[in-house]
Amino acid sequence: MRLAALEKLHPGTRLARSILDEKGTILLGSGVELTEFLTKRLLAMGITSVYIEDDRTADIVIEDVISQQTRQEALGLVHTSIADLTAPERLPRHFQQKQIGRSIRDLFDVILSEMKSKPNATFHLSNIYSTDNFLYHHSVNVSILAMAIGMEMGLTQKQLLDLGVGTLLHDVGKLSLPQEILNKPGRLTVEEFEVIKQHPMVGYEILRQQDDISILSAHVALQHHEKLDGTGYPRGLKGDEIHLYARITAVADVYEALTANRVYRKGQLPHLALELLLGSCGTHFQTDIVQKFLKTVSIYPLGMTVTLNTGEEGVVVEVAPRHPQRPTIRVLRNERGEDVEQPYEINLMDELTTMIVACEM
Secondary structure (H helix, E strand, O other): OEEEEHHHOOOOOEEOOOEEOOOOOEEEOOOOEOOHHHHHHHHHOOOOEEEEOOHHHOOOOOOOOOOHHHHHHHHHHHHHHHHHHHOHHHOOHHHHHHHHHHHHHHHHHHHHHHHHOOOOOOEOOOOOOOHHHHHHHHHHHHHHHHHHHHHHOOOOHHHHHHHHHHHHOOOHHHHHOOHHHHOOOOOOOHHHHHHHOOHHHHHHHHHHOOOOOOHHHHHHHHHOOOOOEOOOOOOOOEHHHOOHHHHHHHHHHHHHHHHOOEOOEOOOOHHHHHHHHHHOEOOOEOHHHHHHHHHHEOOOOOOEEEEEOOOOEEEEEEEEOOEEEEEEEEEEEOOOOOEEEEEEEEEOOOOOOOOEEEEOO
16 A cells, blocks of 8 residues: 555556545545546545555555544544534534533543554645635544644543644634635635634634533634744733643644645645744744654654655655654655556665655655
């Protein structure tokens, strides 16, 4: 199995993993053969890479920290929860107050159980989703990554559950924004950015009215765009004025947003996103939280297709925990773009002048 750019694949290539929509429904199941029509449809939806079967990487087993079933349930739950919270006339208010928070905590009991069963697994993002409905996948990714950071920091089960509820719903306020501004394929005007800056307060007001959602979870929605130096929004809080849950969420949120494709831009390379986080330690982000993040995330996960500065193209087959930026690459194409007859491996820890310059994501 490997992760490959959709536009480079030929008809007949088989999917190795299912592609899910924003509700967690399977769009295309594993084992489906891609056709020219399917490829064009996926590209039109903003899906740029997929996991595929490849005999040359058949030995690579890519294990996510949560199962596909749990991810599907998480997507379905965040979709229905946000819909109910932003359209309260659809359900009796008494039902909403009792069910939403409880349902999310029940989900995170399962998520935490799965994550704790894989203590040595590093988290990598599932960024294979449509740019048209990125909010729901983004919310799930941010919440799982925040869980991983929280576990690394030694948070209690109750703290992790409150963090999980808050992160899964941290962007609920965005559903109240004009979609033409939220998905604008270009730079926002000053006036448009002022509109965007309203979503944390809107989300907080929605969540704090729910009896089954703690005020600390609601503060994740309110404070996840605050920065340590006071330059964030909506209140310009500084340092410890920002709740720990929001400081954790800020790191997870920014990294996921930077590395994911959006309708208005392509995602950044993982190591470039990490450099931005590291460069903002002490000003935007809490340093020890970023350090915990580095221990939990896989920058170049197993199976990712990458291009080296030599022009060779290959797949990540091994990641050293202490040096995740320097994985071992199995080369599948030479510097001329030709398939090699016998794939060979390069350990970037041994070849210090060789580096990753692009990846398919």
